[in-house]
Amino acid sequence: MTHAHRSFVREILKVTEDPSIISFAGGLPNPKVFPVPAVARAAEKVLSEAGAASLQYAATEGFRPLREYIAARYARRGVKVSVDEILITNGSQQGLDLIAKALLDAGDAVLVERPTYLAAIQAFGLFEPRFVALPLEEDGVSPSAISDALSEHSPKLFYAIPNFQNPSGISWSAEKRTAAAALLERSDTVLVEDDPYGELRFKGVPLPPLGLAPDGSGPASWAVLLGTFSKTVAPGLRIGWLCARPDIMESVIVAKQAADLHSNGFAQRVLHRYVTDNDVDGHIAMIRRLYGRQRDLMVEMVKTLFPPEVSCTKPEGGMFLWMTLPEGMSSMDFFDRSIREKVAFVPGQAFFTDGCGANTLRLNFSNADEAMIEEGIRRLARVFAGMRSGAARAAEAKA
């Protein structure tokens, strides 16, 4: 299964390398939001001020001023985190690998949302756990499903993306967060709370992390929080972080040191310089407005051009819509036909560990510009209509 996932995703990425294809497949930010001149100024400043120190080997934990900045940002959200509870990683993806390496043994159970983030299945999958997928409802995973899974499987990890989940766009409600936290508090399971999209909220009020300590301060003893600058600044710098209590952190740092000694020190300093010298909140607000408009456009186009039996989420933030075709239709088939019309998306099956989701698909709305979104959804709707009338004709012929 995991192997099939890998080759499938690589196939899709290969297909979408063709620049003539309108791709809603990847999870890429829109490159026009990357602060190129500001990063250039930051790089220049780092090299002229810190000089050789910025190119030397550095601490495994990461560049301390950057870790302080991350702690201060948590504090603004009311989450009190000490600098020692933060490790810099190569994007939040590496957080998954390090946690798996530090905590997972072959055969351990890992709870995931259903559907869940593909590359998490890949990262954990290399350590050969048993995946147990808990259905994602409109507002998160139900407490009874979590409770049953905890007692039945004694899982080592529970992996969740409570804000604007990839692939579904779903966010957990405050009630479901509180209920899940109460259950995890009493279990030996470690929550891995991934939050790459939390800052990309178009409306509504942000909720605190699920994995908070009971007194509401730092991460809970049973939680690891992951974060990243990939969606708020730029993914090419590969800078994310992992936040955990000292006992978990200790083994994660050992894994990080073994993995690559430390993350790119130059990029860490450039990023730190960038966030220090620029209006980051203003920058993120600009990204929110842009992606919000792109989401509105894509949702509107889908509503207008697809028949009502095709449903589509309208998430309050993030980068993805989740579309459900009528029961019995295959999104793989839809993909094959769409790619001939030079439009790509990810068939939903890739996000399930149990082969389900054959009639679902994920659409990214952040990467393509508005004109491309219009044209791409138009083509998809045309392909869909063709599939439907073909199916109708086939049914008639049979009858």
Add this chain to the structure above:
Amino acid sequence: MTHAHRSFVREILKVTEDPSIISFAGGLPNPKVFPVPAVARAAEKVLSEAGAASLQYAATEGFRPLREYIAARYARRGVKVSVDEILITNGSQQGLDLIAKALLDAGDAVLVERPTYLAAIQAFGLFEPRFVALPLEEDGVSPSAISDALSEHSPKLFYAIPNFQNPSGISWSAEKRTAAAALLERSDTVLVEDDPYGELRFKGVPLPPLGLAPDGSGPASWAVLLGTFSKTVAPGLRIGWLCARPDIMESVIVAKQAADLHSNGFAQRVLHRYVTDNDVDGHIAMIRRLYGRQRDLMVEMVKTLFPPEVSCTKPEGGMFLWMTLPEGMSSMDFFDRSIREKVAFVPGQAFFTDGCGANTLRLNFSNADEAMIEEGIRRLARVFAGMRSGAARAAEAKA
């Protein structure tokens, strides 16, 4: 054992963070060789020319022009490698982690040189192999030791650093390379050939890699070659590479994708710009001259100030000397006393998987400037003399 290694090294690194300490402990390049202004020009050019593309998500395999450059550099040494046989990693350290993840199962045997590189023990150690250490003679590991180990342990991997090994400074002779290659060719063991120091040769003629295909072209089907820009350009960029045939490469790429999607794209482009726009060979020649002088000075100081029963290697390149104290003396004890005099090194025991080497130690000669080398070795000799006379007095008192 592995756990002891970890905490030990972190302890040492913590101690050496004190700027008043003369440290021969780390494996750090001398920061004065980092091409800071040239890297600044490269960064400026990348951002003004490639712009947002340099900050976007990128291919797992790495930035293709940089991979082409690496292939061309191999070609100059007579090793024909295709671009698809090269994967960019976060320093060569990550190559160890990816290989272990792709190929190692718990309980597999891993051959290592004795002594061997500490962080390789750490990287492989997380996957719980059995280490089998083969004594490193003056010119490599003896064919009979390799042959016996191959048939007795059917190891999955053989990890070796044939040029200016860390920690010993030893290089393999042409005879021992040829003999090892012939044995590995007939086995199912994969050679992991680490070569961080090969370009830092002060005299003599470079030898081709041990893990070459029989026709002398690319890597052998049973070999993985690791390389890095950490010692020739700068370690802070965290850019190394892994070179292997497609069947091994395939599973390594899957592991890389799961680990962190891809290496820092901005740093890869900056490095590529740097090597394209600058006289890299001239730069490396400058490093060679500097480190060669520093080695000469350190060897000379040791010879002059220590008694003849203390032996010390004089490697033809690299960054390390390996010192052997008289039998029965403890380099841990020597370390504890030296640190009080504010000089650090790494006690040799850390580089053994079997607890041996209690009277050995590693001295780095690349990082400290000449004045520091003189002063540091002077202090070490004084501490050593004190230990000896203390031991003599204790023996007298006993008698």
